Every structure is written in C-alpha cells, then in structure tokens.
Amino acid sequence: MKRLHFIVLLGLLISAFSFSQTAIIRGVILDESNQPIKDINIKASTGEGTTTNENGFYELKIPSDLEVTIEFSHVGHKRVVQKFQLKNGQELEYNPVMLVEVEQIAEVVINTNTRQSVDGVTSISPRMIRTIKGAQPGVENILKTLPGVNISNELSTQYSVRGGNFDENLVYVNEIEVYRPFLIRSGNQEGLSFVNTDLVQNVDFSAGGFQAKYGDKLSSVLDITYRNPVGFGIRTDLSLLGGSIAAETVSKNGKFSGIAGVRYRDNSLILNNLETEGNVEPVFADAQTYLTYRFSDKFHLNFLGNISLNKYNFQPENRQTNFGTLQEPVALLVFYEGNEEDQYQTYFGALKANYFVNEDLTLKFIGSAYHTVEQEYFDILAQYRLGEVNTNIGDDDLGDVEFSEGIGSQLTHARNDLDAFIINAEHRGDYKIDEESTVEWSLKYTHEDIRDRLVEYEIIDSAGFSIRPPNFSIPNLQPYDPFEGPLTAFENIRALNRVQIDRMQAFAQYSKRTEWGNSDVFYNVGVRAHHWTVSGENIESNTQTVVSPRAQFAIKPDWEKDMLFRVAGGLYYQPPFYRELRDSSGVVQPNVKAQKSFHIVLGNEYSFEIWDRPFKLVTEAYYKGLSDVNPYTLENVRIRYRANNNAKAYAYGLDMRLNGEFVPGTESWFSFGYLKTEENIHNRGYIARPTDQRLKFGALFQDYVPNMPHLKMYLNLVYNTGVPGGSPSYADPYDFQIRLRDYRRADLGVSLELVNPTKTYNARWKKKFRELSIGFEIYNMFNNQNSITNTWVRDVYTKRQFAIPNFLTPRVFNLRLSAKF
Known part of the structure; x- marks a missing residue:
C-alpha cells in the first residue's frame, strides 16, 4: 500500500x-x-x-x-x-x-548508544547539523529543540540550560576547551559559532550531572569531536547569508591527514528587516583547521587552529514600535544620530599529543593559547516621542503618533577595549584496568591575562529635564530652592583593569561496568579540585580552592521492556572568570567566591518499537540547590554581575524527549521541558531569575515525498513561555518582575537532492559530485513578533516607566546550494 x-x-x-x-x-x-x-x-x-x-x-x-x-x-x-x-x-x-x-x-x-545512555549524553548526528539550518546555523540551532535548553534569540549562539546563564556552559573540541569573546552585548554582533559543522564527526551534549572529567561549570557540556579524514574531499555551502568551504586530505603514506574550513557570514538580509532602520554592515568570517600527523602507531600529534574576525558597523536612522492594546494602542517613535563600530578578533591554537603506551594505557598532553582583541565604540543620540496612535482606517496618518505622552532624548556612549590572553597546559591519561574498568585523570594549569578599559555613559533627557540616577545623593527641591548640584549622567561607568588569574585543576575518576544478578550495572565516581589566584594592578591578591565530588550510577534491568535507569549528581562549583569578577561599576572584586550547586538528576530511557521502527523516550527530573550565587542582570546576551555572592537560588524541573522514525528512514523528535528557578538576594525573598523559563516545547520533524524521496523537508519548532524582561538601569529587580511575551518560532527548509551517494548517475556533469542539493528556507515562518529585551521610556505625565519590547527577526526567505566533491 x-x-x-x-x-x-x-x-x-x-x-x-x-x-x-x-x-x-x-x-x-x-x-x-x-x-x-x-x-x-x-x-x-x-x-x-x-x-x-x-x-x-x-x-x-x-x-x-x-x-x-x-x-x-x-x-x-x-x-x-x-x-x-x-x-x-x-x-x-x-x-x-x-x-x-x-x-x-x-x-x-x-x-x-550504551555509553551515552550511561553518561546521560544526547548525541546529535553531524549530518543532521549540516542539513538543518537556521537564522544562526550550527550545533546551537539543533540544541534549541532539546528540553532544558533555552535559546530565545535566533541571532545568538548562546544558550541557557536548566536555569543557568550563558557563562555556565562548557564547550570542548577534541578534549580542548574553547572560549568566546568577552564584550559582545547583542546577538546582532555575535557572528559565527566556534564549532564548524563541516569538520564535525561526533556531537555529545549533557544538560547536567556530568562527570568529573569535564570542567567546573554549573550547567552543561557540549563535547565536539572533529574528524580525521580518510581521503580527499571538498564540501561547499552557499546561501544569501554567506557561505562556507571545507577541504580534507590524507598523505599517500597515511601518516598525515588534515581538514580545514573557511566560513563567511553577512546578516544584512536579516538585520535590514528589523524595526530599527539604518545602514548596517555585519560581516563575520573565520578559518579553522584540524591536522593530525601519525609519527608511529603509538604517537600521534594533533593541531587545532582558529582565526575569527567579527565586524559590526551600524548607523541607525529611525524606529517605530507599536505596542499596548487594541483599545489603547501606543507607539514609540525614535530618530537617531550617530553610529556604532564594533570589532572582535580572536586567535586560537592548540597542540595535542597522544602516546598509546599499549592497548590499555594512553597518555596525552594538551597545550593551547587563546588571544582576543575586542573594541566596542558607539555614540548614538536617540530622540523619541511616545504617544497614542491614530487607528482611524482611511486617514492619511494612520499608524502615526498623533498625541505625545512622552518626549525626550537619550545619548549613549562607549569606548570599550579589551585584550585577553589565555594559555593552558594539561596532561590527561586513561588506563583500562580490564575490559570493564577504566581510570582517567588530568592535571591542568591555566594563566589568564586580561587588560580591559571600560568607558560607558548614558544621558537621558525627558521633556527638557536631565534625569539623574535614582541613587543620586543630592536632593532636588526645585522650584522652591535652586538646585546647585552637578549635572550627572544617568549611568556612568569608567574602569581600567589589568588582571591575572592563575589556575591549577585536577581530576580523577573511575568507571566500571558489571552485573547485578541478571541486570547490567554501570557506575562512575570522580572528584575535581580547582585552585586559583586573582592578582593585578591595584588589586589585593586572593587565593581560593574548591573540591567537587561527582558520581553516576545506571542500571539496565533484565526486563522484557528495554529500559535503563540512571541517577547522577554531586557538588558543582564555578570559580569566577574575569567577567564574574567585574561588578556593575566595572571594578574587579578579587574576593568573589565560586558559585556552588548541589545537583541531582534522575533519568529513565525507554526504547521500544512502533510500526516496526525504533523509538526512544528519555525522561529526566532534576534539582539544583545553589549557594554563593553571584546575581546578575541580562541585557540581550551581555551579562552584568554584581560580584558579591549575596544570593542563594534553586532550580528544578522535568525534561522529556521522544525521538524516532516517525517517518521511515528519518529521525525526528518532540521535546517538553518544565523549569522553575528563583533566587533570594540578600534575604529579601525569592524572585524569578532572569532565565526562569517555565515551559518549553520543541520539535524537529523531517519528511520526504514518497514517490520523490530526494525531495525532503525539515520543520524546526520552538515554543517558550516568557522570561523576566529585566529592569531599567539602577532599578530594584524586586520592583520589576514583568515577563517578556512568549517565544514562538517555526523554521522550514525544503531541499532537492540532485546527486546522492547511494545512487549512480550517467550524466557526465553529475559524476563530478558526491552530493549536490538545492533548497529554500523560511525563517520565522509565521512572522511572530518575539522580543529579547525591553526599552524603558518614562511618561512625562504619569512618571511611569513603559516597557517597550525590542523585537527580534521577522519572516526571512533564504536560498541555499550545497555540494560535496
């Protein structure tokens, strides 16, 4: 049939x-x-x-x-x-x-599959990552459909996991930790993910309860493996948003192999459709390579290198945002002068030596260096009108502001420069005691040298009056008494920091597979230690040490139903990185403690068949109890910490994912997540954290035409309930708990495979290709107005603050051509 x-x-x-x-x-x-x-x-x-x-x-x-x-x-x-x-x-x-x-x-x-189930790891097919594109393509485009992962900005590669923030995620490539730029404040500026999907062999992701071999972060691990090629090949991808090309080769004697990729990205097609009109030049490019030389069957040497350049130039002209209700529509109309020039250059190189002493013992040495030079310059004057909108159909000025409730201006200025250099030296090893038992260990040294100049100010004028910060100490008794205090910017941050951080890290863990009656049992126990010292110019040196025990246990009962039960947890610390040491005024606080989290995860995996096809239901319940929390505010993708460890918090939730062959020969999944996370700052009571994402629904569905199997489709769906929308500068977050609107997004892709490696072709031109496909994509198919932050504007009459949403990308069409030689 x-x-x-x-x-x-x-x-x-x-x-x-x-x-x-x-x-x-x-x-x-x-x-x-x-x-x-x-x-x-x-x-x-x-x-x-x-x-x-x-x-x-x-x-x-x-x-x-x-x-x-x-x-x-x-x-x-x-x-x-x-x-x-x-x-x-x-x-x-x-x-x-x-x-x-x-x-x-x-x-x-x-x-x-067995190893991933025991470790609580989600594995993602590299081919799926290369095939399923988005407004910001890459591994992160797939992660946003997983339960517990929140990405509410399609222009950003940053994600939060189970109530954590962007700084709480680890990323490894072939056991080498990678970094991202420091100063980026907006997804518009961010550019490319570090991970080049054309070079990827395996992708593993853990949302919590991970082993001691992974570093000291509170939320997640993204573990990428780049492949060692086995022949010559070229892969290329072109679209209206940019392109990429990757080549791989192997020497005749098989000792040398290498793979390299170059990517270029221009987001003008997307950014020119935003509410804020103007001249925008977002150009992002990088070059990356992974090389292997086999001196012998016992000694291999690998090199991972990356050079990245992100340039974002923006000259805004005007913006109109309509909000309010049908009965009382309100609009914000803004006219701009000035421009913004941002640039982020990063250089990364790593050597990894593998010495296979014998079949049981492997010794590794990893050395890496990361250098980033970043600048963020802007002077933008925004003059605004806030008022009622004409809704009379047929009027020439339909949609215009006809009665102003607020008039004012805002001048923002920044001259931020950062130069950071990070080096790592690490020894890793693993020893197989027997076929069922393994010991792993590591000793790592890190030196971080950060030079940072932070100059930012914001001046707000409302109806002809300069607005001072709420915590201004000199009272204003006008018009009864003249005001003799100085004119003060609403926000003024100036800091010059030269900071060094030296770290020593070590871990040891033991893994074993055994039997308990007729059931298979797997367990892993390990411990990490982290010792660091913060020093620098005009900084009092401070040294701290933390110890982090972790464990995992899984059992696969000898049942007729294919089930696996897993429990994982431990004590997780996050020693502060530079950005966590810098408070809201830009001053480095060397005494900031490591944030601490007790984490427990209970999981179940049920594998079964429907319609004679494989399916798997993965369920995880988790709880995090956090102390020494470093409170922060979230502005788009920039995090500003208070650097005082004066809060405690918790997070708990339930994640579920059903994946399988809903259509024969394809992999699709549907996911659901529930999360609640709150914090108590200075014992004032619990309020929602900035990442309190209550409900999450995600789906990745693939299909094809039965009589034309090379005509294929993917549908990427995400629905998130709204997160807290932040607060105005200097405001008390306890007074601003309003949430952003729910995030709803659907991306659709359709492709036609002209050449497929499973089929032979007689046409001469097709013989030159191993793969060839053309397609089109619709981003934000239903044109939903999602928002990432709020702009706060004061009403001159009622003196209240309006939270005006900053909308994300509208519907965008893209064309794509992919080929492999």
Missing part, C-alpha cells in the same frame, strides 16, 4: 527530508611497520563489503541499530573480527593494525 505524508501549513503543501537507515565506518589499515595495506577484503555479516585502496583507506556503510560483525582479511595477515552497533547516520573511525603472527578476534560490541 502506498504511503502518503503531507503537512499543510497555512495552505502550503510541503513534504521533504530524510536519512537512510545506515551508519558509516571508515579508517585506514596499517601493518606492524606502520605501512598501509591495500586490497584488504572487508565484509560485514549483513552482506556489505569493500576493499582498501592503495593508501590502506576504506569506507563501509552498514545498517544502523543492528549488531554487525565485520571481518578484515588479507593474504599473509591474520584476520581481524570486530562487532559494531551504531545509530542512524553515525560515522565511526576504526583503524586496526593487522599482524602477521597473532590471531586477532575481538568479541567486544562497540555500542556508543
């Missing part, structure tokens, strides 16, 4: 996107002398087969979600037998060394 899938969205009939139910194993096969072996016969138990080329390389597609035995055989060498069980779309590198005298028969099943 023929199958018909369709989705009707506002009268639009679309069908589209899929993955075949396969996984890929690739690698290079060497002999005892580290020389490649050609013509090795490779055969899978399911019938697939291939041979190695003259450089010893191979690539084999096998069915996913099945246990597949693969045999490697060659005349003059002993055969190698290995079992694999990979998930749909997964790519795994396997590089056996074939011996002459010793029989090699391995009976261990390589099943990454």
